[in-house]
Amino acid sequence: MKIKGKHYRTIWEKPGDNTTIRIIDQTLLPHKFEIVNLRTVDDFATAIKDMLVRGAPLIGATAGYGMYIAALNAPKNDYFSDFINISAKKLISTRPTAKNLEWAVNEMIGAIQSENTIDGKIGAALAKARKIADDDVEQCRKIGVYGMDIISEIFQKTGKRVNILTHCNAGWLATVDFGTATSPIYHAFESGIDLHVWVDETRPRNQGAKLTAFELGEQGVPHTVIVDNAGGHLMQHGLVDLVIVGSDRTTRTGDVANKIGTYLKALAAMDNNIPFYAALPSTTIDWEMEDGIKNIPIEERNPDEVRFIDGLNSGEIKNVLVPPEGSPVANFAFDVTPARLVTGLITERGICKADKNSIMELFPEKNEVK
Amino acid sequence: MKIKGKHYRTIWEKPGDNTTIRIIDQTLLPHKFEIVNLRTVDDFATAIKDMLVRGAPLIGATAGYGMYIAALNAPKNDYFSDFINISAKKLISTRPTAKNLEWAVNEMIGAIQSENTIDGKIGAALAKARKIADDDVEQCRKIGVYGMDIISEIFQKTGKRVNILTHCNAGWLATVDFGTATSPIYHAFESGIDLHVWVDETRPRNQGAKLTAFELGEQGVPHTVIVDNAGGHLMQHGLVDLVIVGSDRTTRTGDVANKIGTYLKALAAMDNNIPFYAALPSTTIDWEMEDGIKNIPIEERNPDEVRFIDGLNSGEIKNVLVPPEGSPVANFAFDVTPARLVTGLITERGICKADKNSIMELFPEKNEVK
Numbered sequence: 001m002k003i004k005g006k007h008y009r010t011i012w013e014k015p016g017d018n019t020t021i022r023i024i025d026q027t028l029l030p031h032k033f034e035i036v037n038l039r040t041v042d043d044f045a046t047a048i049k050d051m052l053v054r055g056a057p058l059i060g061a062t063a064g065y066g067m068y069i070a071a072l073n074a075p076k077n078d079y080f081s082d083f084i085n086i087s088a089k090k091l092i093s094t095r096p097t098a099k100n101l102e103w104a105v106n107e108m109i110g111a112i113q114s115e116n117t118i119d120g121k122i123g124a125a126l127a128k129a130r131k132i133a134d135d136d137v138e139q140c141r142k143i144g145v146y147g148m149d150i151i152s153e154i155f156q157k158t159g160k161r162v163n164i165l166t167h168c169n170a171g172w173l174a175t176v177d178f179g180t181a182t183s184p185i186y187h188a189f190e191s192g193i194d195l196h197v198w199v200d201e202t203r204p205r206n207q208g209a210k211l212t213a214f215e216l217g218e219q220g221v222p223h224t225v226i227v228d229n230a231g232g233h234l235m236q237h238g239l240v241d242l243v244i245v246g247s248d249r250t251t252r253t254g255d256v257a258n259k260i261g262t263y264l265k266a267l268a269a270m271d272n273n274i275p276f277y278a279a280l281p282s283t284t285i286d287w288e289m290e291d292g293i294k295n296i297p298i299e300e301r302n303p304d305e306v307r308f309i310d311g312l313n314s315g316e317i318k319n320v321l322v323p324p325e326g327s328p329v330a331n332f333a334f335d336v337t338p339a340r341l342v343t344g345l346i347t348e349r350g351i352c353k354a355d356k357n358s359i360m361e362l363f364p365e366k367n368e369v370k
Numbered sequence: 371m372k373i374k375g376k377h378y379r380t381i382w383e384k385p386g387d388n389t390t391i392r393i394i395d396q397t398l399l400p401h402k403f404e405i406v407n408l409r410t411v412d413d414f415a416t417a418i419k420d421m422l423v424r425g426a427p428l429i430g431a432t433a434g435y436g437m438y439i440a441a442l443n444a445p446k447n448d449y450f451s452d453f454i455n456i457s458a459k460k461l462i463s464t465r466p467t468a469k470n471l472e473w474a475v476n477e478m479i480g481a482i483q484s485e486n487t488i489d490g491k492i493g494a495a496l497a498k499a500r501k502i503a504d505d506d507v508e509q510c511r512k513i514g515v516y517g518m519d520i521i522s523e524i525f526q527k528t529g530k531r532v533n534i535l536t537h538c539n540a541g542w543l544a545t546v547d548f549g550t551a552t553s554p555i556y557h558a559f560e561s562g563i564d565l566h567v568w569v570d571e572t573r574p575r576n577q578g579a580k581l582t583a584f585e586l587g588e589q590g591v592p593h594t595v596i597v598d599n600a601g602g603h604l605m606q607h608g609l610v611d612l613v614i615v616g617s618d619r620t621t622r623t624g625d626v627a628n629k630i631g632t633y634l635k636a637l638a639a640m641d642n643n644i645p646f647y648a649a650l651p652s653t654t655i656d657w658e659m660e661d662g663i664k665n666i667p668i669e670e671r672n673p674d675e676v677r678f679i680d681g682l683n684s685g686e687i688k689n690v691l692v693p694p695e696g697s698p699v700a701n702f703a704f705d706v707t708p709a710r711l712v713t714g715l716i717t718e719r720g721i722c723k724a725d726k727n728s729i730m731e732l733f734p735e736k737n738e739v740k
Binding site: 030031199201202203204206209210213214216217223224225226227228229230231232233234236237259260261263264265267268271293298306307308309310311312313317318319320321322323324325326327328329330331332334335336 | 400401569571572573574576579580583584586587593594595596597598599600601602603604606607629630631633634635637638641663668676677678679680681682683687688689690691692693694695696697698699700701702704705706
């Protein structure tokens with residue numbers, strides 16, 4: 001997608017020099033746009049750990065390129081494999097709960113092992129890293145193509161600007177390009193549909209206000225930032241036609257774990273008869289799990305994410321403490337929206353209802369597993 | 371209630387000098403505790419306008435004392451009445467939508483007019499200002515006495531710590547003492563019931579994180595600050611036994627207008643079978659209005675309240691900009707929770723269901739009006 005009118009992915013090779021990989025330092029967005037060069041495995045580990053890159057798909061793609069750089073930098077002797085293994089462990093340990101990270105690293109190890117010569121291994125690693133990134137782009141593109149039909153249908157029916165509410169950042173900055181929840185929005189907007197996005201600021205980390213608003217602004221998509229408290233009021237007054245969110249994990253029965261607060265918006269959508277969709281690559285579906293509320297573990301993160309809020313003050317990024325110094329604070333990162341509140345799932349294979357049978361119809365090969 | 375172990379009201383006469391009225395500068399809480407002396411009508415107007423005092427009941431009490439100071443400072447000649455009238459207009463214009471403010475000023479004018487001599491007028495004004503403050507304290511105390519029964523019953527039934535969720539600050543800092551939503555909590559806590567309060571931070575102005583957490587902390591009430599997104603997750607997991615909120619305006623049918631986001635919590639409470647109460651003095655009931663969602667006007671406030679967040683940085687109160695400079699922002703201040711989601715109303719006359727008949731049973735004299 002575009003930043004300042006120029007097309008970017010969230011991770012790319014330096015033109016003419018594929019020993020340098022580039023990312024955007026997302027911790028500085030929206031106030032500063034800085035590109036960072038990654039040249040060593042430590043550079044990659046730090047970028048993931050310090051959240052210069054975030055979002056499961058982008059973390060996976062970054063780990064992919066990180067393993068390619070490991071192959072490139074490894075000693076060209078008997079210690080090559082040791083260096084690869086140490087690098088793999090280093091990358092995996094940066095965000096221990098991100099399954100996608102481990103998956104990407106293992107894919108890379110497989111590619112590296114598939115060749116016998118050092119040069120062959122490096123070549124295979126580069127090809128695989130590129131494929132992980134490209135596959136993510138293609139999945140997100142398909143989610144957009146399928147999902148835009150939902151927006152288009154509302155537009156056809158009402159003939160008026162379509163108001164879409166989204167929560168958190170399931171945008172292109174969380175993936176390699178297009179995003180998940182934002183992909184249908186970008187595709188619909190590019191096709192000329194008149195739309196407007198309500199952007200939940202998404203406390204505590206404000207990814208909506210910081211990243212989604214930034215993305216939409218750079219694409220020229222009309223949008224308005226609101227506090228997370230506002231969605232219900234907007235829905236009561238006919239100001240929301242559709243809700244689209246992402247998903248961090250989806251059960252085979254259609255329960256959706258997503259950023260904390262998603263469940264509250266789903267309740268309001270149901271109460272006001274507004275369609276509520278989750279957009280997700282099928283890699284987020286947990287094919288074993290039935291009951292999301294009971295079984296999806298909800299990460300409790302550092303309370304300082306709630307206590308301190310960062311933003312721009314006199315040209316510098318600073319943080320301020322909001323509650324009393326001595327007040328206890330809790331920070332639950334996700335919640336689970338039960339399938340009964342979810343109108344449908346938008347996947348790279350198409351749209352299905354949020355129930356076991358509909359999901360299995362779209363992914364029949366998974367039926368055989370169970 | 372207490373601050374640093376000492377009892378305070380939110381407004382009081384300087385001991386031994388009732389020409390000086392004192393308030394707490396609430397804009398500095400929770401990080402700084404400063405008492406401000408008010409000696410002129412302009413002092414009072416500024417205190418209300420700049421929100422050193424806020425909350426409808428406290429604004430009313432402050433306007434009461436402001437009119438007493440007007441009588442005290444007015445020229446003791448033919449211009450006395452002119453000065454009173456100008457002062458009244460000045461005070462009313464500080465917060466044009468606060469009905470309570472106008473009511474208090476008119477009460478004071480009535481008291482001043484009831485006496486013939488200047489000294490008599492000043493004496494009547496002081497007596498009336500004291501009565502407005504004392505009446506508020508007594509109303510809030512009664513709400514607490516009635517409301518604590520709800521908490522007590524849950525405690526009796528479960529034999530376990532009672533977890534109460536509240537939104538915004540309907541605390542003693544918004545009134546003269548005790549608060550509305552907090553009064554049942556303080557009364558139950560003082561009576562020895564084991565309880566804990568989940569405090570919604572309440573974006574955009576963070577009155578929960580700043581004021582409610584401060585109040586509860588100073589009283590020694592166990593509490594935890596959470597983002598507004600978290601309540602649904604807590605309710606799904608049995609971590610909330612009861613929700614108590616305040617009300618800015620209540621229809622005769624039981625619809626409750628309160629701080630933006632209240633409706634979302636009410637939906638989650640209903641979805642998880644958790645009792646949801648609004649605590650309110652009957653002065654907030656609109657005896658004419660039937661349909662709150664359709665008819666209660668919702669104030670849209672300055673978007674900068676959403677864009678900038680203030681808090682403590684290096685010992686100073688600073689603010690930071692969160693969303694992109696160029697992103698549009700909307701700031702709806704209240705929402706309306708329909709009566710069907712409200713378990714009951716806690717008033718100074720007792721508890722009733724949120725429906726027309728139950729409300730009228732508690733306030734039969736209002737039936738005659740309609």
